[in-house]
Amino acid sequence: xxxxxxxxxxxxxxxxxxxxxxxxxxxxxxxxxxxxxxxxxxxxxxxxxxxxxxxxxxxxxxxxxxxxxxxxxxxxxxxxxxxxxxxxxxxxxxxxxxxxxxxxxxxxxxxxxxxxxxxxxxxxxxxxxxxxxxxxxxxxxxxxxxxxxxxxxxxxxxxxxxxxxxxxxxxxxxxxxxxxxxx
Numbered sequence: 300x301x302x303x304x305x306x307x308x309x310x311x312x313x314x315x316x317x318x319x320x321x322x323x324x325x326x327x328x329x330x331x332x333x334x335x336x337x338x339x340x341x342x343x344x345x346x347x348x349x350x351x352x353x354x355x356x357x358x359x360x361x362x363x364x365x366x367x368x369x370x371x372x373x374x375x376x377x378x379x380x381x382x383x384x385x386x387x388x389x390x391x392x393x394x395x396x397x398x399x400x401x402x403x404x405x406x407x408x409x410x411x412x413x414x415x416x417x418x419x420x421x422x423x424x425x426x427x428x429x430x431x432x433x434x435x436x437x438x439x440x441x442x443x444x445x446x447x448x449x450x451x452x453x454x455x456x457x458x459x460x461x462x463x464x465x466x467x468x469x470x471x472x473x474x475x476x477x478x479x480x481x482x
Contacts, residue, residue, distance in 0.1 A: 329479040331368040342376040343368040347452040358392030405437040413465040434461035
């Protein structure tokens with residue numbers, strides 16, 4: 300009780316982690332474990348698409364999961380992840396403005412995207428400030444649900460500096476997803 304009445308301030312971080320469907324979780328864990336960073340720093344993390352089945356809204360909230368891999372324990376990448384964990388992101392619908400938030404854009408469009416050395420961003424956008432000079436690759440991940448594919452979420456690969464290209468990384472993740480999800 301004394302601590303509550305003192306002048307000291309406490310910052311409390313509440314993190315809500317989304318539970319993934321076991322099959323998707325095991326596929327993604329295998330992809331993350333087998334990803335070849337080529338002895339470079341990098342962070343892999345997964346944003347799960349969480350929908351409210353009682354809502355009439357079309358879209359999903361992207362929730363950062365505990366599925367992450369940072370081989371070199373790069374502090375700048377850990378700081379970026381921590382900023383992602385504490386932010387509240389809006390429902391991603393077709394009309395939602397996601398700005399330069401690549402994970403949000405990938406969820407909205409269903410198309411992979413990347414932030415390379417040649418990428419020009421709106422520096423006033425908050426996500427651009429969080430990412431800074433880091434490079435990114437985002438890939439939407441879908442699962443088969445009967446007659447249609449449903450968005451499971453977005454894999455985000457972040458590097459301390461922007462690369463010339465993320466094509467090799469994209470192909471590697473795509474191939475790992477194919478191999479990991481095949482029966």
